[in-house]
Amino acid sequence: xxxxxxxxxxxxxxxxxxxxxxxxxxxxxxxxxxxxxxxxxxxxxxxxxxxxxxxxxxxxxxxxxxxxxxxxxxxxxxxxxxxxxxxxxxxxxxxxxxxxxxxxxxxxxxxxxxxxxxxxxxxxxxxxxxxxxxxxxxxxxxxxxxxxxxxxxxxxxxxxxxxxxxxxxxxxxxxxxxxxxxxxxxxxxxxxxxxxxxxxxxxxxxxxxxxxxxxxxxxxxxxxxxxxxxxxxxxxxxxxxxxxxxxxxxxxxxxxxxxxxxxxxxxxxxxxxxxxxxxxxxxxxxxxxxxxxxxxxxxxxxxxxxxxxxxxxxxxxxxxxxxxxxxxxxxxxxxxxxxxxxxxxxxxxxxxxxxxxxxxxxxxxxxxxxxxxxxxxxxxxxxxxxxxxxxxxxxxxxxxxxxxxxxxxxxxxxxxxxxxxxxxxxxxxxxxxxxxxxxxxxxxxx
Numbered sequence: 001x002x003x004x005x006x007x008x009x010x011x012x013x014x015x016x017x018x019x020x021x022x023x024x025x026x027x028x029x030x031x032x033x034x035x036x037x038x039x040x041x042x043x044x045x046x047x048x049x050x051x052x053x054x055x056x057x058x059x060x061x062x063x064x065x066x067x068x069x070x071x072x073x074x075x076x077x078x079x080x081x082x083x084x085x086x087x088x089x090x091x092x093x094x095x096x097x098x099x100x101x102x103x104x105x106x107x108x109x110x111x112x113x114x115x116x117x118x119x120x121x122x123x124x125x126x127x128x129x130x131x132x133x134x135x136x137x138x139x140x141x142x143x144x145x146x147x148x149x150x151x152x153x154x155x156x157x158x159x160x161x162x163x164x165x166x167x168x169x170x171x172x173x174x175x176x177x178x179x180x181x182x183x184x185x186x187x188x189x190x191x192x193x194x195x196x197x198x199x200x201x202x203x204x205x206x207x208x209x210x211x212x213x214x215x216x217x218x219x220x221x222x223x224x225x226x227x228x229x230x231x232x233x234x235x236x237x238x239x240x241x242x243x244x245x246x247x248x249x250x251x252x253x254x255x256x257x258x259x260x261x262x263x264x265x266x267x268x269x270x271x272x273x274x275x276x277x278x279x280x281x282x283x284x285x286x287x288x289x290x291x292x293x294x295x296x297x298x299x300x301x302x303x304x305x306x307x308x309x310x311x312x313x314x315x316x317x318x319x320x321x322x323x324x325x326x327x328x329x330x331x332x333x334x335x336x337x338x339x340x341x342x343x344x345x346x347x348x349x350x351x352x353x354x355x356x357x358x359x360x361x362x363x364x365x366x367x368x369x370x371x372x373x374x375x376x377x378x379x380x381x382x383x384x385x386x387x388x389x390x391x392x393x394x395x396x397x398x399x400x401x402x403x404x405x406x407x408x409x410x411x412x413x414x415x416x417x418x419x420x421x422x423x424x425x426x427x428x429x430x431x432x433x434x435x436x437x438x439x440x441x442x443x444x445x446x
Contacts, residue, residue: 026057027088030099031067031076043309044276048099048121054128060093074113075106081113088114097124101277104153122149122279129282137200144193145281151186204291216257216267217385217430220296222321224313225273227304228340232368233270236378255292260382261375264412269296274320276313283323294324298384299335305353305365306344336362336384338377343367386412389428392437397422403440410436 028048032041041064049062065080074081075098088096095117096110102120110118119127126149129142221229233239237256254270269292283290293299301317303310321331339357342350342365357365364380366373389412396404400422407413407425410433415426429437 024057024094025060026052026095026097027093028052028059028062028097028099029065029076029084030063031065033068034066035068039312040309044099047276048097048124051121051124051128052097055124055131057095057097061091073106074109075100075102076110081110085114088116092116095119099124107153121277122281125275125279125282137197140193140196140200142282144190144197145279145284147186147190147193148281148284149279151183151190201291216265217297218255218267218269218292218295219298219300219381220269220271220293221300221302222271222293222317223273223302223338224304224307224317225275227273227302227307227313228368229273229302230270232300232302232338232340232366233268235368235371235374237268239270260385261379262382262386262412264382264385266381266385269293274317276316278316278320280323283320290324293321294326297334297388298381299326299331300338300381301335302338302340302368304341305339306341334384336364336380339363339365340368343370343372386428389430390434392427392429392434393425394427394441395419395422395424407437 028045030041030045030048032039032044045062045064049059052059065076067076071077076084084096093116096114097119098110099121101122102110102118107118107120126142126146130146133139133142221233223229233254233256237258239254239256255267257265257267259265271290271293299321301314303314307313318331326335339353342353345353354365357363364373364377366377368374391414392411404423404425407427407429411427411429413425413427415424417424
């Protein structure tokens, strides 16, 4: 251990229990291609700053770096790397955040040149997830993603990964808690975590089978992080999911039942938010959780209309849904866009958006904060689910109590009339339960 590391360790031991360590000073860089007009680089830089601040980093500098082509050794050009080295000598920081994907070699070379710790966008997002995960499942999923990320970065110049404030040590300082990892140990831990997550996946499948027996359709809220999903979820269900103006406030899924205007009950699921360039390791690690999205009967894509990058972030969400196997045809069948935060638009833009939403069957404009538009949202969800169902009319003898109970449990009984020859029913059933009813009646010779 160096003298500096020893001093840092002593400082950590002297700090009273329960107190937070001093905020670490960070410098945020967003490399961008000036020829790419699809996105506003200033919005991306602002998002990178918010991500850094989400784990209590003190951002002292934030700047855009034009980049016409990546340099293999450092990503950034030689001149820019040298310029930043001189500026860091005058204004040192604890951490350089490069809002892009760095290879292990690029990260190592930048650390050597700038003489400070460097993390890329993936490392930053993993650190946020590590600090926010609360449930055992969430912790396991983030640890798996972090280990897969770390495994490719075990180079001789970086054999320790420090931890602080939760998270996975990508932003931590030396000396607080040193963790020696080699590939063999990482691989062993990855195998154990995947085995535990497989148990989680099986448990979730058991729960899904139980819900199918109930059965309530599942309506999942998806969207870009900080789009207002949890606020909408709380407003619709009366739940108290944490709502905060920060990225990834929700990591662990929450599910609640509620009744729709017709009386049909559904299960609403609040899910983790997506983000531009969401690390593929996280998508893979959270697949057990995101299966709730894949299996949902209806997807509510919550969009923040007040966000200048609203359209670009819509594409980011659709890209992640594609990664999960939900293609365009599937989205047309079961995706409904929820245009949120209309209360934050100026009057002219608000009226234009409301008029557009009223003309489209696949969009509902709402304000989760004020409750405006939620009645129409619930009615639209009700209608979309009803459209999937098939109407069945049949008369059951009075001694068919078991089948009658099954129809009430698995369908939506629209009419019931007791006659001399039995009970006449008009029932809406989804295709899966309609097929089961047909098999049941065929076996009885009806």
